[in-house]
Amino acid sequence: MRTLSFATGKVVLYKKRGYVCAVTYAKDPRVRKAMSVSVQARGSRPVRDRGNYLRHAGPVRMHAGHRCVWVRGAVAGRGVSSGWILC
Secondary structure (H helix, E strand, O other), X not given: OEEEEEOOEEEEEEEEOOEEEEEEEEOOOOOOEEXXXXXXXXXXXXXXXXXXXXXXXXXXXXXXXXXXXXXXXEEOOEXXXXXXXXX
């Protein structure tokens, strides 16, 4: 498990048996906010979830095998982009 924190929330990333799963959590889950999460394996299209949520966006899941992944997450316009990780 890996956590990527930012000002308005965090992205939690899990990897098991070649599958990668990511969820964006809001720091303040009392009000609906625009939230998003995406996972992209190198050489593949990203898998995304976005909308107005209270607590979290996702989970999004994809098979990455042994490829690097790029994870992005945002809450209320602030977010994080991982770069290629889990190589």
